[in-house]
Amino acid sequence: MKSGMGAEKPKLTELSRTSDRISFLYLEHAKINRQDSAIKVMDARGIVFVPVALISVLLLGPGVDVTHRAMELMGDSGLAVVWVGEYGVRQYAHGRALNHSSKLLEKQAKLVSNVRSRVAVARKMYQMRFPHEDVTKLTMQQLRGKEGSRVRKVYRKLSNETGVAWNGREYNVDNFDEGTPINKALTAANQTLYGLSYSVVAALGASPGLGFIHTGHDLAFIYDFADIYKANYSIPISFEMTAKYGDEDIATRTRQAMRDTFRDGKLLKQMVHDLKFLFEVEDDQDPEFMSLWDDDDKEGMQKFGVQYHEISEE
Template identity: 50%
Template sequence: MTTVGKRTALTPRHLTRIGERLSFVYLERCTVHRDANAITAEDADGTRHIPSATIGTLLLGPGTRITHQAMSVLGETGAAVAWVGEHGVRYYAGGRALTRSAALAEAQAAQWANVRSRIAVARAMYRLRFPAEDPARLTRHELLGREGTRVKDCYRAQARRTGVPWNGRQYTPGDFTSGDPVNQAITAAAQCMYGIAHAVVASLGCSPALGFVHSGHELSFVMDIADLYKTEIGIPLAFDIAAEDDEDVGPRTRRALRDRVNETSLLDRCVNDIKDLLLLDGAQPDEQDRVTLRSDGDRKVAAGRNYGGDAAAVW
């Protein structure tokens, strides 16, 4: 009888295309197991079967337990798995990327390792945030100064729009309640945006640590990506929440941001922005399940062959 461990790993040809899958399935307070090529979610109300090949990302919320067998079939079918907070608000951890290609990870490393391309990506990020400006000749310090000024302008503009008093950004790490309601809302929105950006970065197989604006932290690139949408989505929404009521600012901000992300299709936009930033020449990553070897002149040759003799031999 065939066991799970002896099954041949599926190739992309056998898998459902990502574009034809459910973008995500969220589960909470249940036990996730496996039944043939489906996963099952069992709780007090019964057991539900979900074909694993139809899932893009499985989000495991509070109170979930998942078995080794379930993780095995999800790995075989190319589904990503992320451990998240209630209703998918916060990203805690993830397993494997949605892609088997290293194209984006290699492009990120190549852009990051070169000083000129690194600042070119930083300028491109600034241009995405503030499209009316041309940062082509700005130094890194000038970029930081311009960004700081634009964010301050955004705070003041949103305060005028909503009528919420603004006395400056106030945030004490580890003490969420130390700020006034609008600062609490800004902090909650930022935390959510970091979680969203982390999920996208991880699913694309990029390195969360190789940032182009932020540096020295394991989530530097995540912070870079989350900041792309700060002045457009995060800050305005935070002021809207603070203008409504002073109570339960954090939970209301997280729920409102979740809805805004769905309304604006931010996940799709985030994916496209990352590809545009890292693949500056417009090239599209090779999504094939292919392993190659690097030869001289950065030439790629077929793997699985022995190049020790005059005639290449298959290993």
């Protein structure tokens, strides 16, 4: 082992399983360098060494400077890196997926490409919002109607509890400031939820564009996924902030309230669990797993890294 913090660069087979890693680490206003197999984080409070093999996703917030050598280490260690706003309230860009496996992406593509399985996943998303009801026999049209009724009830309930007037969801995408305070708060809160959802989806290697309910947009699945959590997060926080501050810098205050809600990491953990549940994917397989596809169902996948010989056509 080298002197200093960390160890020599790990081999791929030595990398920790996702379930064994600390899930998400958020950093802001810091300088990030590399020392052996740890990232060296420096800010006004001092220096901390973080072993990258123990982290799943690194969220880089405002004011972060990161060196090329540090990024090289993160890539070698299978660490997903996402550039975000304060505490994940914006998603600007992301690096590699969490691991080398394309299992989640392949499963998503397979499920969304078949009408029956696509509807099944969509029903699971709605079932998560109606835990005490059976929606397995409902059509997509019935599900949309049921969800619309549920959300309207949530709006009315929160309006009565907070005293914030509610006349429907209305906003102009080209003129944010002309909206009512509650509608501006909802827009700001939902944007933060989309950002966090994007961070999770991208970090785990799924596709933001392969939606099951929404379609035709590069963020279709983000809208699908975020909608699961709106009634418990963005909607109540929007009414709370509007009741407290009215139109006084409501967008910023709402984003900050969402940020504070994200701090404990419980929603991030829940999102990871829910994403795997939707796609029926277990914990990561061997990180070195790779196969060659074969069109023979009996033979199945073939070993990677083997020198194959020509087969006679006799």
